[in-house]
Amino acid sequence: MNDKTTREELLEELRRYTGLKIEITEDGQQSEDEVLSVLSMFVRPYKNQDDKAGFFRGLLEQTLSGEAEASGRMRYHLSEDTVFALFLMYFPQGYDEAAGEIIKGLSDGGDVIIEWDDAHLILIKEMRSVVSQARLKEKASEIADTLSADAMIPVLLSFDETKQGISRLGEAYRNAVTAEIFGRQFSSTARISFYRELGLGKLVSRLSEEDCREYISEQLGDFRFDSLDDEMSETIRMFFDTGLSIAETARRLFIHRNTLLYRLEKFEKRSGLDLKKFDDAVAARLAMFMEVVIDS
Secondary structure (H helix, E strand, C coil): CCHHHHHHHHHHHHHHHHCCCCCCCCCCCCCHHHHHHHHHHHHHHHHHHHHHHHHHHHHHHCCCCHHHHHHHHHHCCCCCCCEEEEEEEECCCCCCHHHHHHHHHCCCCCCEEEEEECCEEEEEEEECCCCCHHHHHHHHHHHHHHHHHHHCCCCEEEECCCEECHHHHHHHHHHHHHHHHHHHHHCCCCCEEEHHHCCHHHHHCCCCHHHHHHHHHHHHCCCCHHHCCHHHHHHHHHHHHCCCCHHHHHHHHCCCHHHHHHHHHHHHHHHCCCCCCHHHHHHHHHHHHHHHHHHC
């Protein structure tokens, strides 16, 4: 590899990291080695950040060797006393550079941003101490609101409570994934999904697929919620969101009360469950959660 190619590679790295196209004017006062040294100095902080994101990604994916994990802990000064908050961001329409820049603007120097896939970003924040659930929800809402207002990008931000110790970061990630799965399934308008507030969903997520299938078969026979059309699915979801309120559900759906009652009667004929009765509503809710567990 010649010097010119090396210089071009460094300039391309700077462009990729900063978005700036940099040109070097030759004045003959600096040697090529000096130019490369200066360029490397500018690139190094960005590469270190990339390396740190790669290390945390390996932790979450459990792909690091013991030696690599120990080395990363030392390099980034991580210990079992370090407190983390992990935010998993799902972008239904994908995300662009603007979203990444907004997240960076809301981050501190020690935070890590991982481009997980085309639809997900992960923000890992190092905290000074364990943070209350209320404060975490405020932070999550702040991020979601900023993305919505500044970049007009819909996002579902899922998270668990803060975790103390690098070894518990994987737990935070898995719980955030569970929160996202249930958040996407049961609310089309939610901006945040907190694992600690999943209620029955958190309990059901710990059941085996076999137990879920057995329960669904006993309660619903051959009926499945995923066989419902969009209109009926939204009706059932809204009915649960309003606490089984006929009046409030009809109001939110902009339909007449009798139209809602007709739909609930139609659902009862198909499923055998009368959602206006508490026991049947609980059975239906559990079955809905279990279908999510089976499909996830």
